[in-house]
Every structure is written in C-alpha cells, then in structure tokens.
Amino acid sequence: MEPHTIVSREEWIAAQRAHLAHEKAYTRARDELNRKRLALPWVKVGKNYTFDTPQGRQTLAELFDGRSQLLVYHFMFGPDWEEGCPGCSFGMDHTDGALLHLEHHDVSFVAVSRAPLAKLEAFKKRMGWKFRWVSSAQSDFNYDYNVSFTDDQKKAGKVFYNFGVQDFECDEMHGLSAFYKDEDGVVYHTFSRYARGDEPMAGTYAFLDAAPEGRNETNGMMDWMRHHDRYEGDGRQQQKKA
Known part of the structure; x- marks a missing residue:
C-alpha cells in the first residue's frame, strides 16, 4: 500500500469535498448511460x-x-x-x-x-x-x-x-x-x-472500492478471489504480516 499524506481535519474535509464533485459527475454520467441503454433498439x-x-x-x-x-x-x-x-x-x-x-x-x-x-x-x-x-x-x-x-x-x-x-x-x-x-x-x-x-x-466491489486499500488486486481478481467455500483463514492481512 502506497503511503498517504496525513493532513489536518480541515484539509481532509476540503479534499473530500473536492472529490465529491467527481463522484457526483460520475453519478450523473451513469444515469445518462442508463438512459441511453434503455433507448437502445431491440x-x-x-x-x-x-x-x-x-x-x-x-x-x-x-x-x-x-x-x-x-x-x-x-x-x-x-x-x-x-x-x-x-x-x-x-x-x-x-x-x-x-x-x-x-x-x-x-x-x-x-x-x-x-x-x-x-x-x-x-x-x-x-x-x-x-x-x-x-x-x-x-x-x-x-x-x-x-x-x-x-x-x-x-x-x-x-x-x-x-x-x-x-x-x-x-x-x-x-x-x-x-x-x-x-x-x-x-x-x-x-x-x-x-x-x-x-x-x-457484484456488490462486494462497491464495498472494496470504498475501503482504504480498494480492490488491492495486483494481477486481476483471481489473485484473491476463491469459491466461497475455498477461502483459508479469515483474511486478516495484518495478523499474517505480524
């Protein structure tokens, strides 16, 4: 994981507010894409x-x-x-x-x-x-x-x-x-x-995209993804590194 800049709470809110504008633009673009999809010919x-x-x-x-x-x-x-x-x-x-x-x-x-x-x-x-x-x-x-x-x-x-x-x-x-x-x-x-x-x-991706390390995939999803009955341990990475 790449190191992140540590800032004051005020600077953090300013950065989040600036990013929110991009999130809203993405939402509006997604809505427009959905509209165009529904208008496609059959x-x-x-x-x-x-x-x-x-x-x-x-x-x-x-x-x-x-x-x-x-x-x-x-x-x-x-x-x-x-x-x-x-x-x-x-x-x-x-x-x-x-x-x-x-x-x-x-x-x-x-x-x-x-x-x-x-x-x-x-x-x-x-x-x-x-x-x-x-x-x-x-x-x-x-x-x-x-x-x-x-x-x-x-x-x-x-x-x-x-x-x-x-x-x-x-x-x-x-x-x-x-x-x-x-x-x-x-x-x-x-x-x-x-x-x-x-x-x-796949709603799991939506959760991971909001997590601190995101999807954390170095070579695609098959780096980490398994059939759900084939995972080993509980996935706690920090304990594995300790």
Whole structure:
C-alpha cells in the first residue's frame, strides 16, 4: 500500500469535498448511460431455444415464468468442467438477495451454462444458492450469444466476444443478456454486456472500492478471489504480516 499524506481535519474535509464533485459527475454520467441503454433498439429472437431445467425441457419464453422481463446470466461452466468458474461464482454469490426484489419488479432471473443439469444442480447445492440455473447443452443458445465457441473458432484463434473479434482465451465466457416478452408472446433481445460490464452485479466491489486499500488486486481478481467455500483463514492481512 502506497503511503498517504496525513493532513489536518480541515484539509481532509476540503479534499473530500473536492472529490465529491467527481463522484457526483460520475453519478450523473451513469444515469445518462442508463438512459441511453434503455433507448437502445431491440431485436426479435427468431430461434426456439430450449433448456434442461429441474421442471423438464423449457423454452426461452417459458423461462420468463409469467413475467415480461428476463435477465440471463451466462455462467462459465463447460460440459467437461468439474465446477463453475470462480469469478462467475463470485458474481452469483450476490444474486439470491436480489431475487425477491427483481421478481416484484416484473423481472425474472436465470443462469445458463452448457454443463449438464446434474452438474449444475450439484454445484448449486454445494454453493448453497437458490436462483434458477438451467442447461443449454442441447441448444445453440451459448454459441448464438457469443459466450461459447466452436472448434473451428478455437482453431482459428479468434472469436466474437463483447461485440468485437478477440483472441480466443477460454471455451466459455461470461455475460448478462436481457429479454422482453410482449403480450403476444414474442421475445426480444434488448441488451447484452460482457467482460467487466458484469461488475455492477457484484456488490462486494462497491464495498472494496470504498475501503482504504480498494480492490488491492495486483494481477486481476483471481489473485484473491476463491469459491466461497475455498477461502483459508479469515483474511486478516495484518495478523499474517505480524
């Protein structure tokens, strides 16, 4: 941690007040970004995607569960993986508490992965999660939404992810997609975000950003982040240094 200037209380308040102006500008810019997001065009979903769920095969339209809006988290869990991605798991640790509020705001939520349903259910039980999690193993959903990649794409070393061509990094990638279903049952894809666009879902970051050392990441989040049942000790760094 870099040393900080120690000042009087009056100087500290002046510095905080100056910084508050930047915080307010960021808030106003975020509000404007949200307004522009809601004004984006929609595209009709033309394919009849189906998913393996604990209730049997369901279509994308059925995943709305009687609501008009649906958020789909693209969770990185490949068919041959033994457990879900630690980063995706970190994000999902923040989800269950939001479900009641989302559902009472006409928004349903579901996570989707290509791993078989049995693997998803076992890992969900291990993590103690409650949100719905379904498998797209028998559909093109992951490929069409650019979070899974074909063998040809992987061999070429280039994939389409986050709305651009990038170097291939992993069989599975993460993201969040939003859908709307109108009164006639027509489903529209309204928005997707990927990569660091997912960060607002992880409230821990908001706390860390306000902490004295911030996120304190030297080589990305995987320096410190673990599945929540894999942390060792209690994280008290000063005791470790003593």
